[in-house]
Amino acid sequence: MSDCSTCIVRNRAICASLNAEELAILGKMGRRQRVKAGQTLLWEGDDAPVVANVLAGVLKLAVSTADGREQIVGIVFPSDFIGRPFGKESPYSVTAMTDADVCIFNRNSFDAFAGTHLDLQQKLLRRTLDELDRARHRMMLLGRKTASEKVASFLLEISERLSGYGCAPERHGRFELPFGRQQIADILGLTIETTCRQLTRMRSDGVLDLPSRREVVINDRAAMEAMAG
Amino acid sequence: MSDCSTCIVRNRAICASLNAEELAILGKMGRRQRVKAGQTLLWEGDDAPVVANVLAGVLKLAVSTADGREQIVGIVFPSDFIGRPFGKESPYSVTAMTDADVCIFNRNSFDAFAGTHLDLQQKLLRRTLDELDRARHRMMLLGRKTASEKVASFLLEISERLSGYGCAPERHGRFELPFGRQQIADILGLTIETTCRQLTRMRSDGVLDLPSRREVVINDRAAMEAMAG
DNA sequence: CGACCCTTTGATTGCTGTCAATTATCGTGG
């Protein structure tokens, strides 16, 4: 059982739609769990007996081909929802990219609860619609953008999303990536080498700085927006 | 006002969740409209005052860059739902690829109605989740598959989806594409030339036949599945 | 029959992937 009243995402997660009484019921169903970076919570194609809210950390949703190519199809931040309500198999794997805390529910119990709570379901619907918009936006990126456009678009989107969670001071011009180069490549449908070269070129063009492996400073946001296509 | 009792998608569209009384209310809100092939219903970035059900025909959801590149981010078949509930702007354009019939609702009225009808909202949620799965599946295709894998995957997916609507006799080995080569290219993130070459190669390999511009016959489904990656 | 559009085919370019080697960073243990 979880103590929802002290939950750090209480007001941003789907639970925000619930009153104290409902929260108590849902709270009894949930349990908190810590996930280490690199650990996989759900496997692509496997039965997915759980859904969850993210309390802290960043996770990736990924699809793989038989020969090992990976495409990251979603990135999940604190207060986001994980899992596939009303569906048995998980169509993608869910893996922690940083150490993470999640609030896990049995899927069947959650489905039943959601089925009788209109507000919760509406929150879920809105989130799913937003996520669908993001997915479609990224389809354009994957299908029609060049390597430099991809990297520029990616940096802008990430700086936006990170700023929404209070992780980015300085008008989100500076931020820390929650993932390495290979994972950026897997998000953008590029190789690590191409990703790297684009970043290097942007740095030598003065558009950004790379103070450390995971830090990014956007010097010229306008230029980067132009580059994003 | 529409006569829902004679609606051809009555049992497959989201309306299937409604009883006679509810249907009468929603029916009063909706109006049928014919859309000619090529005509655009909603424009990317514009205010989208309507949502709709597709009664007949096939429509595309597309995103474009400033310099004219297009990526098709969704394909909509009869009984599918169009539009963005709970959101003002349409994040993509909606254009008919064949002559089509749609059942249109004012978005605000529909949102209000959906907000008080749990079953309808649940149907909408399920559909949105399915569409999100498809979108993510296609992100893998766009980001990580080769041209031949893309074309093979595409033909298999389309033959599946068409068979779901009674458009494909002969164990869906033969079917008619509801779109031309350029649109296939826009779905797959390829150029029309590359798309064309892949199809030609598959034909000369004997995997498929192309009796006419829009007809496809899959001769060797196993080979095509192997090719799809 | 002719104009137009869509499709197909061909030649060439170039972006990105692949393969390989070097450098930088981080964690670990002496």
Added chain:
DNA sequence: CCACGATAATTGACAGCAATCAAAGGGTCG
């Protein structure tokens, strides 16, 4: 604290796939 090994990132050379540019073929519709 430093040395070391392991892992991640970067850079370079080269190849190949798909894009681009160009032209011809095939259907359709007036």
